[in-house]
Amino acid sequence: MSQPPIGILSTGTYIPTPRMTSEKIAEATGIPRSVIEERFGILEKPIPGPNDHPCVMGAKAAKRALRRAKVDPLEIDLILSISEEHKEHPLMVSGIKIQQLIGAKNAWSVDVAQRCCTTIAALKMAKGLMQADSSLKTVLLAGGYRNSDLVDFKNPRVSFMYNLAAGGGAILLRRGHDQNVLLGSSLITDGDFADDVHIPHGGTINPLSPEDLGTGKVMFEVTDVEGLKTRLSERSHTNFMKVIRESVERSEEERQEIDYLALLHMKRSAHTATLSELGLQLDQSFYLERYGHIGQVDSILSIERGVGAKRVKDGDLIVMASAGFSYAWGAQAIRWGQRR
DSSP, rough: OOOOOOEEEEEEEOOOOOEEEEHHHHHHOOHHHHHHHTTTOEEEEEOOOOTOOHHHHHHHHHHHHHHTTTGGGGGGGGGEEESSSSSSSSOOHHHHHHHHTTTTTOEEEEEEEBBHHHHHHHHHHHHHHHHTTTTHHHHHHEEEEEEGGGGGGTTTGGGGTTEEEEEOEEEEEHHHHHSEEEEEEEEEOOGGGGGTEEEEEEESSOOOOOOGGGGGGGGGEOOOOOHHHEEEEEEHHHHHHHHHHHHHHTTTOOOOOOSSSOOOOOOOHHHHHHHHHOOOGGGGGGGOTTTOOOOGGHHHHHHHHHTTTTOOOOOOEEEEEEEETEEEEEEEEEEEESSO
């Protein structure tokens, strides 16, 4: 028996108002502004205001998605939180907080965490759960991201994270919805990267002490810079291309040409090279130079901006693609609108 389609009813994003410009990033890092803009690919990025907490931003994005779809929060059966682990309070279950904030009293919730691949992983999980359990008719993915709090601009070892920003994103799914249908997906993880990027203190190995506050011990650190660079050079691009292509192949569509690639923010040269290798033009994606990297929200934001710029059309084959420490690569194919 064929499985019912799982389609996207709507998406929602929340972007904080405050901005950190390329000029301010240059001042904070000592890197020339031209390099920040041209190589890092950042003109500006959103940073959190005083009330822009991860679950709050995720809830705001969720409310926008619900309004767009004209869906009552009481219709939601399941919430998959895609919030980062850096959130309002340690050890809190962010999905249940989002449930409270949006009034989804009939739902149950669980948190998903896979760094910048969290949205991709949550979509794969949601599709499987909804096809296996007919009681799950409406599922919400929502969460917020502000790991930018944890970046020390004076630490050159974490320069690849200078683009981290803040925001929230949401995707509303419906079982049996035959538009914006979730197709194939692919995920890869590699345990060889598990210890590369972390916060030195605050866990059970090195418990946090009062003296650690305000020091680099509670900011992102890289343990083996050269080793990380070598392993990324050897594996990252290959794995990234693999998950993108596998997501399309597993979609079993007659047309397997990608029409739009919803990418995470990366260096400008890497973004261009990725599109080129897949035979895509610059207008078949959206470069997030005014948003930076909002973790797992990037691909949702790219779709919204792509639709707004009319780069995404009815019947297009979209691929959401992301990668993140520790290390994961993921891609999700979507047939946007109705089948051509």
